[in-house]
Amino acid sequence: MSAVATEYETVIGLEVHAQLATRSKMFCGCPTTFGAPPNSQTCPICQGMPGVLPVVNRRAVELAVRAALAFGLRVNPACRFARKHYYYPDMPKNFQISQYEEPLAEDGSLELEVDGAPRRIGIQRLHLEEDVGKLVHEGDFATALSSLVDYNRAGVPLMETVSRPDLRTPEEAAAYLKAFRAVLLALGVCDGNMEEGALRCDANISLRPRGSTELGTKVEIKNLNSFRNVQRALSKEYAHDYRYFPEPDLVPLQMDAAWVESTRAALPELPRARRQRFVSQYGLPAYDAGILTQSTALADYYEAAVRAHPANPKALANWITSELLREVDAADDTAIARSGISPARLAGLVLLIDDGTISGKIAKDVFARMLASGEDPAAIVKREGLTQVADAGALEALVDAAIAANAKAVADFKSGKTAASRAVVGQVMKASGGKANPAMVDRLVQEKLSRM
Amino acid sequence: MRTIHELTAAFAKGEASPVGVAEDYLARIGALDDRLGAYLTVTRDDALAAARAAEARYRAKAPLGPLDGAPVALKDVFCTRGVRTTCGSRILERYVPPYDATLVERLKAAGAVILGKTNMDEFAMGSSTEHSAFQLTRNPWDLARVPGGSSGGSAAAVAGGLAAGAFGTDTGGSVRQPAAFCGVVGLKPTYGRISRYGLVAFASSLDHVAPFALDITDTALLLAATAGHDPLDATSVDAPVPDYVAALASGVKGLRVGVPDEYFGAGLDPEIDRAVRAAIDVLRDLGAAIERVSLPTTEYGVATYYVVAPAEASSNLARYDGVKYGLRVPGGKDLIDMVSRTRAAGFGPEVKRRVMLGTYALSAGYYDAYYGQAQKVRTLVRRDFEKAFARVDVLAAPTTPSVAFKHGEKSDPLAMYMNDVYTIPASMTGLPAISVPCGFNGSGLPIGLQLIGRPLDEATLLRVAHAYEQATPWRQRRPELS
Numbered sequence: 054m055s056a057v058a059t060e061y062e063t064v065i066g067l068e069v070h071a072q073l074a075t076r077s078k079m080f081c082g083c084p085t086t087f088g089a090p091p092n093s094q095t096c097p098i099c100q101g102m103p104g105v106l107p108v109v110n111r112r113a114v115e116l117a118v119r120a121a122l123a124f125g126l127r128v129n130p131a132c133r134f135a136r137k138h139y140y141y142p143d144m145p146k147n148f149q150i151s152q153y154e155e156p157l158a159e160d161g162s163l164e165l166e167v168d169g170a171p172r173r174i175g176i177q178r179l180h181l182e183e184d185v186g187k188l189v190h191e192g193d194f195a196t197a198l199s200s201l202v203d204y205n206r207a208g209v210p211l212m213e214t215v216s217r218p219d220l221r222t223p224e225e226a227a228a229y230l231k232a233f234r235a236v237l238l239a240l241g242v243c244d245g246n247m248e249e250g251a252l253r254c255d256a257n258i259s260l261r262p263r264g265s266t267e268l269g270t271k272v273e274i275k276n277l278n279s280f281r282n283v284q285r286a287l288s289k290e291y292a293h294d295y296r297y298f299p300e301p302d303l304v305p306l307q308m309d310a311a312w313v314e315s316t317r318a319a320l321p322e323l324p325r326a327r328r329q330r331f332v333s334q335y336g337l338p339a340y341d342a343g344i345l346t347q348s349t350a351l352a353d354y355y356e357a358a359v360r361a362h363p364a365n366p367k368a369l370a371n372w373i374t375s376e377l378l379r380e381v382d383a384a385d386d387t388a389i390a391r392s393g394i395s396p397a398r399l400a401g402l403v404l405l406i407d408d409g410t411i412s413g414k415i416a417k418d419v420f421a422r423m424l425a426s427g428e429d430p431a432a433i434v435k436r437e438g439l440t441q442v443a444d445a446g447a448l449e450a451l452v453d454a455a456i457a458a459n460a461k462a463v464a465d466f467k468s469g470k471t472a473a474s475r476a477v478v479g480q481v482m483k484a485s486g487g488k489a490n491p492a493m494v495d496r497l498v499q500e501k502l503s504r505m
Numbered sequence: 506m507r508t509i510h511e512l513t514a515a516f517a518k519g520e521a522s523p524v525g526v527a528e529d530y531l532a533r534i535g536a537l538d539d540r541l542g543a544y545l546t547v548t549r550d551d552a553l554a555a556a557r558a559a560e561a562r563y564r565a566k567a568p569l570g571p572l573d574g575a576p577v578a579l580k581d582v583f584c585t586r587g588v589r590t591t592c593g594s595r596i597l598e599r600y601v602p603p604y605d606a607t608l609v610e611r612l613k614a615a616g617a618v619i620l621g622k623t624n625m626d627e628f629a630m631g632s633s634t635e636h637s638a639f640q641l642t643r644n645p646w647d648l649a650r651v652p653g654g655s656s657g658g659s660a661a662a663v664a665g666g667l668a669a670g671a672f673g674t675d676t677g678g679s680v681r682q683p684a685a686f687c688g689v690v691g692l693k694p695t696y697g698r699i700s701r702y703g704l705v706a707f708a709s710s711l712d713h714v715a716p717f718a719l720d721i722t723d724t725a726l727l728l729a730a731t732a733g734h735d736p737l738d739a740t741s742v743d744a745p746v747p748d749y750v751a752a753l754a755s756g757v758k759g760l761r762v763g764v765p766d767e768y769f770g771a772g773l774d775p776e777i778d779r780a781v782r783a784a785i786d787v788l789r790d791l792g793a794a795i796e797r798v799s800l801p802t803t804e805y806g807v808a809t810y811y812v813v814a815p816a817e818a819s820s821n822l823a824r825y826d827g828v829k830y831g832l833r834v835p836g837g838k839d840l841i842d843m844v845s846r847t848r849a850a851g852f853g854p855e856v857k858r859r860v861m862l863g864t865y866a867l868s869a870g871y872y873d874a875y876y877g878q879a880q881k882v883r884t885l886v887r888r889d890f891e892k893a894f895a896r897v898d899v900l901a902a903p904t905t906p907s908v909a910f911k912h913g914e915k916s917d918p919l920a921m922y923m924n925d926v927y928t929i930p931a932s933m934t935g936l937p938a939i940s941v942p943c944g945f946n947g948s949g950l951p952i953g954l955q956l957i958g959r960p961l962d963e964a965t966l967l968r969v970a971h972a973y974e975q976a977t978p979w980r981q982r983r984p985e986l987s
Contacts, residue, residue, distance in 0.1 A: 097604050101824045103597065103705040104584040104606060108739050136820055138867075140844060147823035200840075202828070296867040298876055301709035301817055303739050 062263045065220035071212045071243040072251040073116045079183040079210035080107030087249045091203035099208035101145025113210035116242045122317045126161030134300040143186040152180035153297045165232040175217030184209040235324040239349045335366035361400035393427035402430040442489045452497045455480040466502045506666045509575040509723040523574030527556035530576045542642040543662040547621035555618040573616030578668035581622035584703040593625040593637040596825045596832045596851030606703020607735045615730040623658025627853045629707040632924045636855045645984040650909040653683030660687040663717045671717040678928025680715035681940035685904035685953025688942045690718045695961045696935025697742035700735030706821040708814035721971040725749035752964045753971040758792030763897030767803035780944040780952040781903045798893040802886045806929040812879040819863030887934045904940040904953030937963045941970045942979040
């Protein structure tokens with residue numbers, strides 16, 4: 054078996070459908086809000102009534118162009134919609150308005166890192182289309198006596214991107230999806246909410262002998278709608294005849310070159326560039342920079358904290374990656390705002406450590422209180438009397454008491470086991486309730502033991 | 506039989522009342538339509554309510570414009586809110602749209618009194634109105650003959666005095682041909698000139714909203730009230746709408762009229778040939794320069810049309826599946842079976858024929874040979890016209906190769922299709938074209954003169970048609986119905 058496994062490689066291509074963050078649908082004025090009562094967000098157009106006509110949502114085109122430029126795709130000077138036919142009751146017209154031979158953009162790539170190694174995954178095309186409705190079956194699909202159709206989602210604008218078959222492992226596929234999502238979020242093109250279906254992924258998977266450049270028989274896995282919950286519904290892709298033809302109700306979209314360029318110029322900093330800047334500008338390790346740029350909100354949070362306390366960007370990064378992200382999901386763009394700790398307050402906490410007001414250990418307690426109450430760290434420290442004891446006289450008394458109580462440690466120290474001083478330091482810290490300045494205690498203990 | 510401009514002038518002077526006139530038309534429909542079969546639905550209450558509103562405006566000396574109170578009919582292909590819209594099909598027999606077509610909105614805004622919805626070939630597929638799932642429509646000039654189609658109900662209503670004006674749709678000739686058969690004016694404007702929003706689609710790239718009228722002035726009024734950009738139709742043209750009525754009286758002196766050789770070949774009824782040539786002589790006498798032109802791709806028109814139109818129809822009609830509205834045939838063993846049974850029972854034979862043709866033409870492996878090739882031919886046909894319009898201002902030709910035929914006479918689909926040979930080229934190119942009455946054959950059946958113009962140049966078409974109409978007596982003669 055292992056011989057077979059080494060001779061073949063997996064070839065994966067991903068088709069990602071991203072719901073564009075527009076207020077209205079692709080071809081009518083209905084709202085796109087998620088979770089509304091069934092069919093409450095529909096009109097004759099998205100219900101496919103006789104006589105209706107589609108009109109292109111300009112905002113959807115703008116967002117798709119923004120994404121196309123971010124992935125380095127060539128925005129075609131003209132593109133065209135096409136009808137894709139198949140009978141299914143979730144599709145009101147029994148055809149879907151999509152793009153076929155003349156997509157909005159072609160030939161780009163997404164750069165990502167897998168296990169620290171950079172990878173460039175080709176993106177073949179990007180096109181616009183409308184979503185379909187949702188079927189609700191009465192019981193199990195096969196035995197259901199009736200099915201209900203909810204057209205709220207029908208006509209919602211989708212942007213489909215088709216990657217080249219450049220992915221080799223499930224890990225790469227996941228990395229692609231994460232990096233892809235981060236770019237869309239940074240652009241404001243899609244809210245990225247996979248639970249609500251705003252980002253859906255189909256995978257085309259095939260096996261081929263290692264070294265071969267031809268693709269094997271393709272298997273399509275539909276609706277990988279979360280990173281974790283990969284549906285097991287493997288199905289062979291049938292050769293559908295969708296009878297595509299140019300949508301006669303819409304004229305070809307002409308892309309004004311100057312407008313495309315101004316859109317390109319207005320693109321925000323993308324996650325990858327931001328990560329590199331975090332490394333060079335703030336001296337962060339690449340790993341930390343990667344975590345902090347997972348979402349625009351998180352990266353913005355970090356930079357706001359740095360602005361509030363510019364002297365120690367590394368410590369701020371540490372507090373975010375090791376403490377804050379234990380409490381909130383880095384991938385959830387809105388969670389950081391709901392944590393209750395503003396960037397300025399986190400910066401205030403690090404400042405209290407850096408100016409010696411509190412110790413790092415006390416700071417963790419203060420952080421826990423901040424999470425619970427959202428209070429200002431300085432106010433917590435003041436009220437709880439957590440200010441570090443840095444008065445030499447007071448510390449000296451504590452050190453003397455600790456030495457007197459630890460004859461064994463003193464003896465060990467004298468016999469050359471200098472590490473024994475730590476037991477004394479620990480004793481002092483404990484006696485001070487953690488408020489003693491650790492550096493001063495350490496110095497005093499060393500001095501006194503050496504003199505004995 | 507009074508024209509719209511005569512009626513509304515009488516309303517303005519207080520010599521006639523919109524309610525009285527509406528009642529007269531409704532009474533005439535009640536008396537005659539059993540025989541004529543023009544209407545599928547008569548909207549009596551709505552019509553009288555609209556007439557009363559118009560009457561109040563005239564009394565207040567504030568009519569909405571030259572259509573206020575005008576009694577008109579609509580082909581049953583235009584969506585009317587709250588009024589069933591059948592498209593002449595069983596599958597939409599009980600379908601009541603939740604919205605008004607843009608055309609309907611504009612007519613209502615102009616004060617028009619909508620009398621009802623008229624019969625048509627099912628989904629506008631046909632040239633005789635015999636493909637209606639519901640009833641035959643008879644030609645007011647000879648009840649044994651067809652009114653033409655697919656807008657036969659609207660043409661018969663106007664010719665028979667059951668409406669002062671009407672709207673139909675022209676996809677391959679479906680307004681011009683019935684206008685010629687019924688002795689009224691039918692104008693297919695430039696593609697995109699009148700919004701298609703709410704027109705139940707047959708072939709999207711060919712469908713045109715088009716008025717019928719008793720004379721050219723009324724035609725100009727109906728066009729002016731309904732033309733213009735509509736944000737709900739992406740193919741509607743965003744260009745200003747000229748004052749068509751004001752331009753009518755300019756005459757034809759100095760205009761160049763082209764006569765395309767290919768429209769006078771074999772298959773043309775000699776009586777029509779004579780009548781149309783006589784009409785061209787009238788234009789010459791009025792001061793137009795007549796010139797022979799050639800449109801060599803004319804012979805490919807019908808074949809090309811019967812690829813494009815069915816292909817688009819097969820797509821547009823896919824939505825009638827029994828799921829959301831219209832007919833549903835129960836008892837299917839599963840969804841596919843329900844859809845199949847519904848479509849089998851809901852569509853008539855001509856619709857099925859075209860859906861099958863179109864599905865085939867769009868299938869993988871055939872697309873390039875059929876739909877793709879047909880679109881290329883359309884480009885060639887367009888170039889033919891561009892060349893001709895480099896030399897002439899309008900083209901003059903027959904509207905149809907024959908006069909109105911008898912019910913059941915053209916049972917062979919291909920013979921029926923060939924009746925559209927002269928109207929199809931303007932449909933495929935989207936050029937404006939009008940059919941104007943230009944005489945009668947020996948049996949007293951009307952003949953139509955077709956004028957084809959440059960894109961968006963309806964004004965010139967109407968001007969030439971008006972000069973011809975004013976110089977000839979044809980509009981005085983009306984069918985005897987009693």
